[in-house]
Amino acid sequence: MIRFKTIVGSLILFICICSLNGCTRNDNAQLVKDYYNQLNQSNYSELSEFIGDSITISEGDYNMNYSTNDYYQFFQWDSVFNPKYEILAIKEIDNKVEISICKTCTRIEFLNQKPLISTEIIEIKNQKISKIKNIEMDSDFKLWNIKRGQMVTWIKKNHPELDGFIYDQTKIGAQNYLKAITLYKKSNN
Template sequence: MKNLALTIFLIVIVTSCSTQNHSQKDAVTNYYKAFDSGKFNKIKEVIHDSLTIVSGDYVMPFNKNNFYEFYTWDSVFKPSYEVIELTKNGDEIIATIAQKNLRNAYLKNNPLKLKVKISFTAGKITKLEELDYIDVNWDTWNQRKDSLVSFIQTKHSKLDGFVNDMTMKGAINYLKAIELYRKQ
């Protein structure tokens, strides 16, 4: 009887650990699929009440309501996400992601590939930390961005500030700036 109880206990432990690993990977996959398909309600299902995105020196804390603003900013650029690889690293997932969008195309780095460390609380995504960019040509990226910003500052100052405006209006202005720059 003792052996049966011990065996059942071990099976429950192994199964729950396996389920947790699988559900974390599912949460990450569903997060990027929801971004890709434009389904914010699906994103809300896999993120915690608070979510932090870390990109270099920028730390952006969100709750579900103000994360919607970031989501709408991203959606203006008509993104497409592909999960290339998911690796379990302790209690976190390391994801390799490819992101295509109109902004990255203009900046000549499309798709933009990066590694992201994803942390969880109670099975929900709480933090996305960009670890490394893969084969990004930062010289081209910065030259294109700087040329665009300089052009807008001198020729269309009403759009100035678009590059740091992470709202839907900022993204729309970013696309307007690209269009104006291309027409010059």
């Protein structure tokens, strides 16, 4: 009986120490995995559970700060392109998660002709994703810019009703972006 009490007491002490020290290392990685899983399923109601009242997405010196509503609008825009994410590597560093991710979608396939592979640092606050910082990206931005420029010029000349699609980051803007890609591809076949 004394041995049983010692084991139970030790277990309770271990749980208390872990909760005081924030033993959430696996929780943060799982939170990030679940976030990308919901992105793959285009499920915003579940995805929103993984982000706080605001989220910052950074690339280089450019920071995009989103409220929950702003992020929903961005999510709708991005979802139109049917993105798919594959986690290539993941590791935890304090309250941050470093992740290597492969993203492909209609827009990326057209502009880059291969998936984007990036390394990101994801900051977690209060068990919610608060910041996603892209620290490295494998992309052919020269090809990307050439293809985008050619398509924008061609659309402006041949389908002026779609002109400006490149700047419209709403769901309708993304739908127009897809139309522009389709029309431009057909013109080159």
